[in-house]
Amino acid sequence: MKPIQDSHLYQEIHQQPALIRNLIDHPQDNINALAEEVRTRGIKHVFIAARGTSDNAGRYAKYLLGAHNQMDVSLATPSLFTIYGRPPYLEGSLVLGISQSGKSPDIVSVLTEGRRQGALTAAITNIPDSDLGHAADIVLDLQAGPEISLAATKTYTAQLTTLALLSTALNPNPQHTEDLAAFPGHLKDIFAIEDHVARLAERYRYMTHCVMIGRGYNYATAFEFSLKVKELTYTIAEPYSSADFLHGPVALVDQGFPVFVLAPSGKMVGEMVALIKTVQQRAAEVVVISDEQEPLTLADQQLQLPAGIPEWLSPISAIIPGQLFGMYLAHTRGFDVDQPRGLNKVTKTW
Amino acid sequence: MKPIQDSHLYQEIHQQPALIRNLIDHPQDNINALAEEVRTRGIKHVFIAARGTSDNAGRYAKYLLGAHNQMDVSLATPSLFTIYGRPPYLEGSLVLGISQSGKSPDIVSVLTEGRRQGALTAAITNIPDSDLGHAADIVLDLQAGPEISLAATKTYTAQLTTLALLSTALNPNPQHTEDLAAFPGHLKDIFAIEDHVARLAERYRYMTHCVMIGRGYNYATAFEFSLKVKELTYTIAEPYSSADFLHGPVALVDQGFPVFVLAPSGKMVGEMVALIKTVQQRAAEVVVISDEQEPLTLADQQLQLPAGIPEWLSPISAIIPGQLFGMYLAHTRGFDVDQPRGLNKVTKTW
Numbered sequence: 061m062k063p064i065q066d067s068h069l070y071q072e073i074h075q076q077p078a079l080i081r082n083l084i085d086h087p088q089d090n091i092n093a094l095a096e097e098v099r100t101r102g103i104k105h106v107f108i109a110a111r112g113t114s115d116n117a118g119r120y121a122k123y124l125l126g127a128h129n130q131m132d133v134s135l136a137t138p139s140l141f142t143i144y145g146r147p148p149y150l151e152g153s154l155v156l157g158i159s160q161s162g163k164s165p166d167i168v169s170v171l172t173e174g175r176r177q178g179a180l181t182a183a184i185t186n187i188p189d190s191d192l193g194h195a196a197d198i199v200l201d202l203q204a205g206p207e208i209s210l211a212a213t214k215t216y217t218a219q220l221t222t223l224a225l226l227s228t229a230l231n232p233n234p235q236h237t238e239d240l241a242a243f244p245g246h247l248k249d250i251f252a253i254e255d256h257v258a259r260l261a262e263r264y265r266y267m268t269h270c271v272m273i274g275r276g277y278n279y280a281t282a283f284e285f286s287l288k289v290k291e292l293t294y295t296i297a298e299p300y301s302s303a304d305f306l307h308g309p310v311a312l313v314d315q316g317f318p319v320f321v322l323a324p325s326g327k328m329v330g331e332m333v334a335l336i337k338t339v340q341q342r343a344a345e346v347v348v349i350s351d352e353q354e355p356l357t358l359a360d361q362q363l364q365l366p367a368g369i370p371e372w373l374s375p376i377s378a379i380i381p382g383q384l385f386g387m388y389l390a391h392t393r394g395f396d397v398d399q400p401r402g403l404n405k406v407t408k409t410w
Numbered sequence: 411m412k413p414i415q416d417s418h419l420y421q422e423i424h425q426q427p428a429l430i431r432n433l434i435d436h437p438q439d440n441i442n443a444l445a446e447e448v449r450t451r452g453i454k455h456v457f458i459a460a461r462g463t464s465d466n467a468g469r470y471a472k473y474l475l476g477a478h479n480q481m482d483v484s485l486a487t488p489s490l491f492t493i494y495g496r497p498p499y500l501e502g503s504l505v506l507g508i509s510q511s512g513k514s515p516d517i518v519s520v521l522t523e524g525r526r527q528g529a530l531t532a533a534i535t536n537i538p539d540s541d542l543g544h545a546a547d548i549v550l551d552l553q554a555g556p557e558i559s560l561a562a563t564k565t566y567t568a569q570l571t572t573l574a575l576l577s578t579a580l581n582p583n584p585q586h587t588e589d590l591a592a593f594p595g596h597l598k599d600i601f602a603i604e605d606h607v608a609r610l611a612e613r614y615r616y617m618t619h620c621v622m623i624g625r626g627y628n629y630a631t632a633f634e635f636s637l638k639v640k641e642l643t644y645t646i647a648e649p650y651s652s653a654d655f656l657h658g659p660v661a662l663v664d665q666g667f668p669v670f671v672l673a674p675s676g677k678m679v680g681e682m683v684a685l686i687k688t689v690q691q692r693a694a695e696v697v698v699i700s701d702e703q704e705p706l707t708l709a710d711q712q713l714q715l716p717a718g719i720p721e722w723l724s725p726i727s728a729i730i731p732g733q734l735f736g737m738y739l740a741h742t743r744g745f746d747v748d749q750p751r752g753l754n755k756v757t758k759t760w
Contacts, residue, residue, distance in 0.1 A: 104498075104499045105455065105482075107482065111654060112654065112658050113657075113658070115654070123489075123494075126497070126498045127490055127494050130496070130497075130499050131498055132457065132499060132500070132503070134482055134483065135485075137629070138653070139473075139626045140476045140626075143625075143677050143678060144473075144626060146478075147476070147480075148480050148481055148482040269618070275493075276487075276490075276493060279487070287658050290658060290661060291658045291661050294662050296662065298646065298648045303461060303488070303516065303760075304462065306757055307461045307462030307759065308462050308640060308757075309637070309640050310753070311640060311641050311644055311750045311751055311753055312640055312644050327493050327494055328489070331493065400661045401661055403658065407656055409652075409653035410681075
């Protein structure tokens with residue numbers, strides 16, 4: 061087996077701090093252009109179309125644009141457009157497509173319909189010269205360079221960063237601007253835990269299933285972490301909000317059941333601590349990703365995040381240990397991390 | 411172990427045809443009152459707050475109110491209201507809470523905020539005299555009688571039926587009215603497969619994990635079927651749309667991997683047939699719930715639905731074999747079907 065360092069996945073994961081810094085330090089003009097158009101039209105509602113990893117960026121947008129911009133965000137159900145031919149009213153909304161490749165026909169069709177109805181349309185994509193890019197009034201370029209590994213990593217954090225920049229451009233706030241400017245500096249030590257993750261992955265060599273739990277901003281991180289583990293390691297990994305988990309699925313938990321908890325510092329820590337205590341009463345195995353002492357101390361296994369990152373930006377950094385975990389778990393199992401079985405880089409769905 | 415027929419779950423599952431008939435044959439005045447108010451205010455956007463089984467009714471509403479009423483439906487993220495204290499703009503929307511008990515504080519807080527912002531508020535609940543009922547301008551009563559089994563069944567199909575009646579009251583259409591009137595008649599043979607389900611459950615006695623796949627109207631059914639299997643049998647069961655499944659998680663499928671496919675007749679059958687063929691190339695074990703020959707013929711195991719039910723109403727009937735399967739699988743494993751471990755009838759989350 062070739063060294064993990066030679067894989068595209070390893071390299072793309074490690075490119076993230078520099079790519080994120082570039083997006084923040086040199087923001088593209090189109091972000092301000094889109095924000096200006098949204099303000100001019102008085103848009104309060106965003107309709108997002110995305111699949112897979114990009115849909116998880118949409119989940120982040122639902123919290124971020126809600127909490128910072130008071131916008132209501134709907135996640136599109138593309139089959140209403142493509143299969144039923146009965147799209148909802150979109151007039152007066154921002155219709156936003158998010159796609160690494162810009163090629164999935166169902167996502168493109170949502171933007172095409174949005175434009176037909178007179179809505180403002182925008183795309184966040186790594187390939188501006190794509191069907192999705194052409195269907196949008198304004199294109200935000202992820203500028204992540206070619207992503208060759210089938211599991212998306214750097215385009216995901218670039219999508220989140222772009223959304224954070226867009227949110228701040230929509231409602232400028234000195235604290236948020238300062239948070240963004242400081243963020244790349246906090247990432248310099250993000251790979252300090254890498255050797256620890258590589259060893260920890262061995263413990264889960266024979267894990268067949270697990271759940272990932274996050275809520276609020278890091279609900280998206282729970283989804284994206286579980287998707288990486290599914291794609292790369294073929295482990296059954298189901299994401300939940302802590303609240304949804306308690307409304308039924310908590311029944312699954314018994315002795316040794318692996319529960320991965322996303323608990324970056326901020327308003328959700330108390331909720332995550334309560335969840336950890338609940339599943340520990342049932343003898344779960346708890347892995348915590350956090351920069352806070354309380355959840356880390358409770359954990360059976362710790363994945364420590366850099367300190368000083370505000371909650372609203374934490375999904376961009378908190379997914380990185382998850383990406384590393386997925387990669388090392390796949391490697392420990394002898395799988396090719398760049399070519400998971402059954403996946404294509406461009407998935408066309410209708 | 412007591413006979414399954416003596417369980418509340420068995421009885422509540424079997425009460426469904428009569429309860430659904432009652433809701434359709436004697437529609438409550440509040441459905442028309444709510445529809446009239448939505449029309450008067452020119453409301454095009456619905457904001458739904460729900461958890462667990464009720465959230466799956468919200469998923470049905472997203473397709474139904476989209477396809478039949480061109481309304482855009484957002485599913486609420488309650489933590490924006492309760493934990494972050496940063497709710498989105500709701501003015502001009504219908505804010506709809508769905509809850510069997512009407513007691514979950516996070517769902518109530520979404521309606522309270524909707525009312526504060528001047529939005530129209532409504533509740534769909536089995537307990538009109540509840541916090542949720544009191545927070546709503548208009549209450550739609552599920553009239554399902556007490557639900558004692560911890561796993562919700564009859565309140566779910568009553569929620570879907572109420573949503574179908576509301577959708578039809580919003581945009582009256584002779585075909586839909588006729589479909590609704592004929593629907594209870596199609597349910598008379600719904601339990602004809604019960605002995606078959608009870609035998610089939612034995613085949614899955616040692617199943618540790620599975621996926622449930624539906625799309626469009628029956629995306630909700632995939633979610634609710636998987637929730638029943640999780641709650642009642644402690645099996646890892648993850649729901650997907652066929653399109654989302656192909657964007658990554660299909661990598662999970664190998665020899666004998668159990669895939670439950672919801673394929674009632676209608677516009678989604680072609681998509682489900684293609685999905686079945688894809689996973690069969692990877693030697694999956696495919697169980698199909700359908701009334702259509704093509705998907706049933708492809709299946710390893712068949713769960714046949716009554717014929718003649720239009721796609722938009724099919725989620726109400728297609729979940730019943732799923733409820734039966736969950737119950738018999740739990741019974742085969744020696745579990746108490748009325749008292750799954752770790753669940754309470756009223757789950758209070760904030």
